[in-house]
Amino acid sequence: MAIQNGTVRKRNPEPLLKVEPSSAGVGNSESPGSPTAGIQHPAGEVKYSGFSQVVRAILLATWFNCAVVAIHATQFIGAPLYWINRDYYYAYMALTKQSFAIVGIAGTRWFAQTKVRVSWDKGLRGQFHKTPAGRMETTFPERLIYLSNHQIYTEWLYLWWIAYTSRMHGHIYILLKESLRYVPFLGPGMMFYGFIFMARKWLSDKPRLEHRLNKLKSRHKGPLSGSAGLDPMWLLIFPEGTNLSANTRKGSVKWAEKQGIPDMRHLLLPRSTGLFFCLQQLEDTIEWVYDCTIAYEGTPKGGFAPEIFTIRSAYLQGRPPKSVNMYWRRFAVSSIPLTNAKEFDNWLIQRWREKDDILEQWYTTGRFPSDPESADSMRGISKDGFIETEMTLNNWMEIGQLYVVLAAFALVINVVLKIWALFSKFM
Template sequence: MNLSQLAVSWWLQYLSPWIDRKFNQHCEHWFCNLLVAATAIWAPTKLVLTGDRELLDDKSSSGAATSNGGSERSWFAPAVEHGCMVISNHQTYFDWIIIWILSYQERCDGYVKIILKDDLKNVPVFGWGMRMFDFIFLKRKWADDQQTFTRHMRRIVEHDDPAWLLIFPEGTVLCNKRIAISDKYAEKMGHKKPEHTLLPRANGTRFCLSQLRGRIPYVYDLTMGYEGLKKGDIPEDEYGLVSMYGKRVYPREVHIHVKRYAVADIPEDEEGFTNWMNQVFVEKDTRMARFYELGRFPHNHTEDEAIPAGEPVLQMTREAKDNNLPAEFLSMWLQFLALLTPTYYVLHAVYSTAVSAVSALLS
């Protein structure tokens, strides 16, 4: 993938920025193919989704809404058409892979924008590819990061792609060190200490959303829970990427609760947005408490009083894989060959010409 990007992007971006962007989105789809294949082979998990009924534009079909039938596509229909912002609690580094696979199943995996630490852009192979995917790398210094956010949000607004901007407002995965820092800050600010999440950071999320208002209709709020964990466990210690892909210690089910907020209903001012974000994470913390009690997210009013009586939540289960993956992989390798074979001959011809020219000058 790196070779294909290096062979094409360095000149294509000058010839046609639009085609170059589409090419790198296709490369992002290739990389997600690899993630889906690795997960299907070494960590074959199921995605168990539950959702608020507000996800359906037509709420009259209650029977179909709670099944694994075709109506589940409408959960993410606005995101597929217009793009969205996705916010989530951050349990393990597997979270972003699962969300990317979810976007893959919605055929939007080429449009995902993930926020990462600035050091990662220089990691050989992976860092180079993510830079070409136009991922967002932050230095954790607001003066620098604000400019970075501005550039990336401007590109999302200007382009017609249904971009999925993924943000983890907690800033990092749960760990004892971060829990202690979060608890200390909660005590200082007079907030209740969360049990299963960290206090969210609202500043970057608010700034991004302020730039995207009018471009995206919804913010999708995901709450992630991993099968087999108990209250008090550190998810990353149990299901780290090395354990999952290296030792095949993985959750058989990843539970995802999906909630959708209309951007127009989210406060724009700093205080209002911060209060809204804090309330979102208070609900997440409560939802996670029920998850650890039930081993899944609640389904109805008897399991969670916040769910309206007589209105069970939406439910569906998906395998974290694609049945067409072998064909996709064959197609991907054929495209690699189609790109790299002529590139090799062109570069070889250029090199031979340059050597001949230098030899002629020296003689």
């Protein structure tokens, strides 16, 4: 098994699921015939009544929609900076991007609180720290590409939070499905953020992707421009293209048969074209590719997390995963074959087979590999090389960032109107 720099725990694993017929009122959402059907929900019974769920839905929607509208309005207020001063425009949009991260982190903390367990291989030793207050901090580079397997729809929230722990949450860029461009408020907001929309048609995707990547290689001198002149950039890519489910599993099996290679056990086969192009375009401006393997406690072996941890179950019923588990590795860009597409495809498949083995260990033992030699009580790292924390804000006063520009704008408008009214009296 090719688990790099990992330590296999040899204790008896804790049961991930109690296999029992579902009791009335538990409200399983699994589809018939699924490996998860007929299995008691791993987070237990529904914690909130139907009325409470309606209240929670209203509160969550109010929080999210009001915040998104405020952020989008803030973006429009700052849009003229694009023609006035590009340096300040990109810094301004980075601040609005920070605001959206704050919305996601706060909402998840309030409505779907869960434990996060993080480990890493020895190549990342020293880059993780737990503060005395229990929050995780990371010291990842200012510019990188980071990859992840894709299991549930809200995965990007946890990965955006990782950027927050490095104070890079205003500099994240994500490759997204083209259809998301047309979601009201969110779509235009993500366009302001410089997110990259992909139609999965390479002839049309390539020029669009090249245009966006050229912008990510540009240099600015304004605030938040980075220590090396190049803007900080965390480019998040899901090489699988979509989340793991019963339907996408079938597609992966067909693709494996077409390519004449074995399919994965716990993953979808990755597609290499987009990532290969991104690395070719950015290889002179980044040193590392970071890789996250993510899993959710309670997902049975062979099961599909989206069928268990839906937005309803996690945010409304009070049944999020008991823990979100992450294992981090990194690879030097200089070690990745970027001159030949076939060699790169083989490289990526090999990395994904390693991830598959890592997930096999997780399903068997309930733990990812770790680096016990990095244990440090002063840095909050346990003796077995893990950090256990929760997804939360460093300071709840950060929520004020969402509305400060609107408040200042309203104040200015109010002053202008009063001056105009006063001036009109003398005309």
